[in-house]
Amino acid sequence: MKSNYIGKPTSRVDGPLKVTGQAKYAAEFAADGLVYGVVVSGEIAKGSIKNIDVKEALSLKGVLKIFTHENVSGLPWFDKNYKDQDSPAGSPFRPFQDNKIMFSMQPIALVVAETFELARYAASLVKVEYKEDKHETVLMDHLDKAKKAPKGKVGFEEPKSRGNAGDAFKAAEFKVEGEYLHSAEHHNPLEMHATTVVWEDGDKLTVYDKTQGVFNCQQYITKVFGLSTDDVRVLSPFVGGAFGSGLRPQYQVFMAVLASLELKRAVRVSLTRQQMFSFGHRPSSVQRLALSASADGTLQSVKHEAFGETSRFEDYTEIIVNWSGTMYKCENVELKYDLVKLDVFSPLDMRAPGAVTGNHPFESAIDELAYALKMDPLAFRLRNYAEEDQMGGRPYSSKELKACYTQGAAKFGWDKRSIEPRSMRDGNQLIGWGMGTAAWDAQQMLANAKAVLSADGKLFVSSGASDIGTGTYTIMTQIAAETLGLAIEDVTFKLGDTNMPEAPLQGGSWTAASVGSAVKAGCEAVKAQVLKLAKKSKKTPVSGESADDLIIDDGYVLLKKDPSSKISISELMKQAEVGSIEEKAMSGPNPINKLKYTFNTHAAVFAEVKVDEELGTAIVSRVVCAVAAGKIINPKTAGSQIKGAVVWGISKALEEESMMDKNLGRFINHDLYEYHIPVNKDINDIDVIFVEEHDDKVNPLGVKGVGEIGIIAVAGAIANAVFHATGHRVRNLPITMDKVLGLSE
Template identity: 55%
Template sequence: KLTVYDKTQGVQNVQRYLCGALELAPGSVRVLSPFTGGAFGSGLRPQYQVVLAALAALALKRSVRVGLTRQQMYGLGYRPAMIQRIDLGAKADGTLEAISHDAVTVTSQYEHFYRQETGWSGLLYRCPNTTYAHRLAPLDLPTSCDMRAPSAATGVFALECAMDELAFALGVDPLDLRLQCYSDRDQIANRPYSSKNLRECYRRGAEAFGWDKRNPEPRSMRDGSELVGWGMATGVWEALQVPIAVRIALTANGHAEVSCATSDIGTGTYTIMAQVAADMLGLPLDNISVKLGDSTLPQSPVEGGSWIAASVANGIMTTSESIRRELLNLAKQVRNSPLSDVEPDDVRLADGKIVGNKDPARAVSIADAMRQGGIDRIEREETTHFPKNEAHSHNTHSAVFAEVKVDEELGVIRVTRVVNAVAAGRILNTKTASSQILGGVVWGIGMALHEEALLDHTFGRVMNANIAEYHVPVNADVHDIEVIFVDEPDDSINRLGIKGLGEIGIVGVAAAIANAVCHATGKRIRDLPITLDKILQ
């Protein structure tokens, strides 16, 4: 039997792949990844190191560890390069009349890997005439991969920079233009949203940022020797959910173990699973333990697409309801039970008891109910499916406002302030959710100003495959970031009203920064990253 420890976003995905590729029985391979670390796309697919390690272990009949050098890790996946062209036609009042968005994206010679690149305007802005085209350019490179908000981070960058250019050409405020073109419908699928509180994101984000004090004239705002620029952009991402199974084992001493094969890539999955279980089972948080990242646990999809929080939380609720029904059956057997005539939907679990919703005085302790049934453990595993909702579209939205300061002589750019206002349904944990958006903003700063893989065009080799020359934002590059969550009740997407947060934090950030740079300098830089040589050129 083979036990594999891998950095992955899907232990069961790796397990299935190894069984297929190496012709092994499913029961003979166990994959563990209880603590993944960062991933955000690179761990969605099994990578070659896990296959090499498994092959060597099987051949040598002993434990094997395969480690990658820093240089080798640059071949494990990347955000594909993209060339985009956008044409916008509008009336003098800013009403959009036509949008054309074309893209050419890199893929490998052996695999046509792509995502939806060009249709994002249809989710945001009213326009009667639109055309979208997306082509692939096969190159002698490894296949690219999903990387935080795949296609949206790059596609929305071009769209939101174009909207900023249109606002300048029309002489209208960029925020006013977006409100003028605002769409309450998904124009691609031609249906309304289950919820879309983007207008409130615009309002609260602009208020917190002080957008009304913006002088629209480029190069008109200064701080000493630095030019000051203010820019904004809209973000949009999918609110997805997928079938998932959750097992809960509840013991008579008031402890519950929650199990699912999902992953925690630093997003706080352990935390929210414990939170939701404690809430649903009426137990203290300290009485909940969580097991995940093990292929032998109940079935889970890969951790990606911002769908795990919504999926696993609703999965925990489904299994908790099964346990509640079992507990009520036991409670009814207690002598002179105050719950003898109560239906399952009329009770809840709270403070270690089965409690009537209408009359909290009618209650039986979980311990008494289990003692009456002569059991010390209840274990249930349920699979949660999400009905396909053809009547509505499900998306998260955001409004990003950015301030940059540009040294007029040196061209050095600093992002001094960012406000990101997000509408993403019910927020399970404000602290972990804020961290997700903060991380997305930092990554957006990297996308806008720092990150660039330089290729040898003869061999397709990444020439700056090291941390010294592949630049990412460091503490000195990150200043004031404010995250605002806009209230957005949504009772149709799922029973808990949850939307995912992992991807939306980065969408629109690079565009807001690029628009701020243009406002500061008067120069429209369309090629990322925006480096000082492009400013000074």
């Protein structure tokens, strides 16, 4: 069939718009009479504002208004603890509610002026006097105040222990234990957070926002300001990366809408790179692992305890330790997860939240235990392979992890690995090979889509989903084209608009499964209508034929038994005097299958590092990532997702660290000069393997999503490779040269 697009590498349909600069982002939409807002950030981590002096700033010609806690009141949000769709338990931060300071760089004023330059200068003239209280911002210093993590946000599952890990650990012949530290990290997408609000008569707003969910943003605005959804339209057609930072509406949305409603004008508020460090991050953690095994390599016990940080006002939770109870077969598992409240903003979901944090310590401990047994790390993992979900006791809908091991190891050349540390070298470069295993939930959320087929044979499909760079535009176009049998050039997919059918947040690797299933259902409904027209048509090659005897391909309705007998869809519609066919569809998870099966993606990562023996510098020279994620809609965009995730995993392992100054209570490397991320020279060969995996239970498309799975095991594999190269196990990320040389931990 010509219209066979699913599974084929396809270039991004939105690519030309992006490379020619025609794709517009939140801070690029023009509006008549547009004015600019600049946020003033607080300078202390905890305390209150004694006095805020805005007189000098307000005296400047062209400064329109300065919003502070002194002149903002009466909003519905201040009386109700409204939660957005990604909120953890607690009371969300509300700008300008009062004079309290709860975290460093808290927004304390918004200066609005005729030009951006004037607003920025005026913001520098705002004078603030504080009453400073003692703050606590470093997790390691306050572990004694840890408390059991509450239920937290929707989707968090309390870790469940089984058997008796303590006794099994004591009795075991081989055992390892250690403490692992994980520093805070920040999202830092290329596009910084910004909102442009266009005000219309009657307090109707058109809001262009950097967000991973236009409906979440719309709901936030209507609840905070007491508006109707009919009065607020949110658009986000393009997003320059987000990685989780756009799941919750950030404070620039609040401020832009506040100013627009007050001034009755279009307002734009953009955050600086430094301010991007002020509204959420991957939380730091302290983790303690204790594993044991019998002499034949059977895993006897797993103990995984984690301490995470959260804010004073919300209980942010992640599934950090749960994965350790399901990755391998083990009868005795003890899992514990506690939170420490600090004077910081609430942490925020960041690519593979929880899983990537817990995987490095766990996979490092697995590697260490394999060495204690003098077993090959891959052989040890295979020895303890879990055929069923160890936590839920359910079979997997599909699990091709063994194929990931086999194909990944073969591509990497794992069989040529010398097991002894420091036994492989190239001149003064110590060579290390390490590996890790990853799993992630394969979820499907409720989603809606609309498909409209016009009389000229063109298909327009829409859903209010997001595309944060993952390729959503492209794969939805592929799904629609193949389902309805059209050329891909005849299909247009639109997203990112609350005037479209509702879709979930783009996160959790569920967009392909969720929105894709809705798109498929909508196009199937249109297809059914086309086939009805074919049957009812008169004096055509397909007249009177049942739907079972017809197919649609390349814009034609064909007889299965005689493909030369055909008629174009446009001719059929014109004959029937049908101007268009429109269908809406909704798709969601199968509740019965959710009870019967566990849905996961799986991956095996193999990494090679080269460590300078004298300097301790580590370079990741190559990575092989083998992934089992059901049907791959587009190997090209999916491969890019995995490669990008591997790059971030390298960054996490060797470079990224948000450094907290405990005296200031502030992240001090809050720019891309001192917050280190990889450049081209840091990245070498990355091979991606998509293992064939058929799954007819997970969703109608059989897809699982690949956004998160590629990053999860990379840091652990690199840490294990560093040990293999040097004989020194680094437990504190990132792995810097001083730690490799044993000069610090």
